[in-house]
Amino acid sequence: MTLQEKTLHRYRQLYPNQPLREISARTGIQITRVFRLFNGKIMKVGELEAFESAINEKIAENPSFAKLSSVVEEASTILTNEELAKIAEYVARKVSAKTFGRFYIKPNYESAIIA
Amino acid sequence: MKGLSSLERIILESIGKQVLNFEEIQNQSGLHENVCFNVIQALVIRGFISTDGARYRISEKLSPLMVEEINGKEAKEAEYLELMEALVAQKDNRVFRLQKVAMDSRDEKIFIAMLSNLESFLADAHKKAQGTVPVKERKVIFWGLGEVNQLMNQIVAGN
Numbered sequence: 662m663t664l665q666e667k668t669l670h671r672y673r674q675l676y677p678n679q680p681l682r683e684i685s686a687r688t689g690i691q692i693t694r695v696f697r698l699f700n701g702k703i704m705k706v707g708e709l710e711a712f713e714s715a716i717n718e719k720i721a722e723n724p725s726f727a728k729l730s731s732v733v734e735e736a737s738t739i740l741t742n743e744e745l746a747k748i749a750e751y752v753a754r755k756v757s758a759k760t761f762g763r764f765y766i767k768p769n770y771e772s773a774i775i776a
Numbered sequence: 777m778k779g780l781s782s783l784e785r786i787i788l789e790s791i792g793k794q795v796l797n798f799e800e801i802q803n804q805s806g807l808h809e810n811v812c813f814n815v816i817q818a819l820v821i822r823g824f825i826s827t828d829g830a831r832y833r834i835s836e837k838l839s840p841l842m843v844e845e846i847n848g849k850e851a852k853e854a855e856y857l858e859l860m861e862a863l864v865a866q867k868d869n870r871v872f873r874l875q876k877v878a879m880d881s882r883d884e885k886i887f888i889a890m891l892s893n894l895e896s897f898l899a900d901a902h903k904k905a906q907g908t909v910p911v912k913e914r915k916v917i918f919w920g921l922g923e924v925n926q927l928m929n930q931i932v933a934g935n
Contacts, residue, residue, distance in 0.1 A: 750854060751857075754854060757783075758782070758858075761814045761815050762811045
């Protein structure tokens, strides 16, 4: 995944249902340009910074994230590889459990039974 | 993530050796409809569960890697921690006690014998009620015994 794709993916995770018009208003990038960027057009540095800034604004709403980032940074220099693996595993499990409850596609029993 | 999450494991335990439909699995596991559905889909995609579209069963041909994911040491340890963490954080009807107890060697032997009795009582109780009590209503019980000195050293060493 390129840096641009990662940034847009992260933006979409933080603002999942935001229409193009609102993305344009938040980033200051023209709506047609936003559409093109989400369809793979290469970003300019300023545009990348605008998305990064919007992402950071959203993250700043949750002060624990800043604490987590700083602790992780410290941990990466002090803890052993094994200990870091345990923490990564712990976080991954938390994320996995949350993800299971987030999205929902209603099962279609009738068509399944007919099939 | 290594191994299965507690949610995935509870679905596998709910199905067990049976062939169940979605409602039956949900009734056994007690998971919310969307969580249950998503976990089942994840297990189907990963090949742990097979389905004919309406009913689900545990796949008959699980690879050694998949068996390791279910029964591996790391996966089980992670599940123990998840369950213990949930139990410690439980707000209603919480039963949890952890104590640092001074115990001479005689009392320690008595305590270990009592644990052995407790284990056989639980095994009998489970055998008696497993056919009637759904997975969601089963009790999570754990016990352990460690020496403070050894545990503290282990915490410092990060093992």
